[in-house]
Amino acid sequence: MKLRAAIATAAALGAAALPFAAPAQAKDDLVIGVAQFPSSLHPSIDAEVVKNYVVGLGLRKITAFDADWKDSCLLCAELPTVANGLAKIEQGGEGMAVTLRLKPDLKWGDGTPVTTRDVMFTWKAGSDPASGWSNVNSWKRARSIDVVDDHTAVLHLDKVRVDYNQWDELLPAHVEAAVHDAAGNTAEYIKQTTFNRAPTTPGLWNGPYRITQYQSGNQVVYEPNPAWSGTKPGFKRIVLRVIDNTAALQANLLSGDVDMVAGEGIGLTIDQVLALQKSQPDRFTYIFRPSLNYEHIDLQKDNPILADLRVRRALLHAIDRQTVVKRLFEGKQPVADTWVNPLNPNYAPGAATYAYDPARAKALLAEAGWKPGPDGICRNAKGDRLSLEFTTTAGNKLRELTQQVLQSQWKASCVEVVIKNEPARTMFGETVKKRTYTGMVMYAWSSGVTESPLRTLASSQIPTSANNWSGANYIAFDNARMDELIATAETQLDPAKQKAAWAEMQRIYAEQLPVLPLFFRSEAHVVPKWLTGYAPTGHGDYAVLWAENWRSK
Secondary structure, eight states: OHHHHHHHHHHHHHTOOOOOOOOOOOSEEEEEEEOOOOOOOOSSSSOOOHHHHHHHOOOOOOOEOOOTSOOEEESSSSOOOOTTTTTEEEETTTTTEEEBBOTTTOOTTTSOOOOOOHHHHHHHHHHHHTOOOOOOOOGGEEEEEEEETTTEEEEEESSOOOOTTTOOBBOOOHHHHHHHHHOHHHHHHHHHOHOOOOOOOTTGGOOSSSEEEOOOEEEEEEEEEEEESSSSOOOOOEEEEEEEEHHHHHHHHTTTTHHHHHHHTSSOOHHHHHHHHHHTTTTTEEEEEEEEEEEEEEOOOOTTTTTTTHHHHHHTTTTTTTHHHHHHHHTOEEEEESSTTTTTTTTTTOOOOOOOOOHHHHHHHHTTTTTEEETOEOOOOHHHHHHEEEOOEEETTTHHHHHHHHHHHHTTTEEEEOOOOBBBBHHIIIIITTTSSSEEEEEEEOOSOOSSSSSHHHHHGGOOOTTTTOOTTOOOOOHHHHHHHHHHHOOOOOOOHHHHHHHHHHHHHHOOOEEEEEEEEEEEEEEEEEEEOOOOSSSSSSSSGGGOOOEEO
């Protein structure tokens, strides 16, 4: 496929305008279109962007980074720091004591108070080595907890940690403790959790909204949580409507069947939004927020073709990423060299880069024993074809277009790529997590502002049947030095030493190429003119965590 023709086809999808009348008065409902559906609603099981979005409207984290990329309290009354005395070094400098003080007026959707009982249950469940959890801020960091009162608990961390004041969602002990204990093991708990079996249970939700209707794969309906004590929500209903084909999602936006589409990689693709902005410049508010979301291609390390570093480097040299981002994204999505965005405070220049160089790609393949055959596809001495399967989320038109462009560029360097796409729910729920793919998988990692690569690159986070597929090191990257550096990055409070660790991690990653880096996404949001208070963050704590501030004007 010619790149220009492919781009023209994509742009044409967004060119047509459909009749539309703006609302004459403030709306009570907000309908958000999304292109994916989560494999689970349990907040700590399966690392999925769309799951975090769906859950975030109804369940608050203890802390989160806001739109200004500052760590802040959501459920806590005051952010623990060493400076304010709520975090202290203990165990002769080997550990930390972190005091969490919950806001006193927090309640679950059924009116049950949010207390340290929930903290204790969440910690007990999440600190189990076989928990199967893949949450960002692991509860395994705490070796014990002292409950002071209903709203105060002291978490004793196993070591000094940079992320000591970053904590994820609580689970409702009064709903989930009995289910967890009755299940007997993690695999059974994942099946039995109320989040999946009865997600409209009011007691699951402690945010400004709670789920009142749930149709798997179709839509989720939220209504205000009557027990919420914070800012009064601005809508009587928020509906997340799932339309898993991005072209159909765009059509629904234009027809008015959905009011807006989210960014965060679960709504329209950036080329669609750019085309909409050109054809409908005054109809919507268009927000392009640079983000830490990292589009890349996982490589199956057990495939003998991809096990050869020369082949991995050749694959990257063979694709013209700079032209792809320039023409598909109008330069809004910069090429990536590692998983660390230059916007991230932990970014360090100096890692290896791989410019578009087809001649170098062919030379590397020849060194690895792959030479062009009569049909232009490389073969080795045994006559095996250099052929790889390539998977991404079916229905995401921009990813599929990118796939086709890369397929064409690889073919020019004698690499055959066979496209085999899957629905997002299948790809993330089974294929990626259990590494059942044979070649390459393209998707994005989402990370927090200062989050270490523990989940995605530490050997302890490789999902296996033995650990109930917990962790998000889906590429099964196993590098002893990387493990050491991750530990340093997580525990070293000295900024200079921490920065040095981050720099070396990025060098190892770029040299070893466990994945093919593509680009950092600029999240494209299409928002109705009448919506106020919507503030995309550009990182893993999404705008839904502040949904009580959204208003219709």
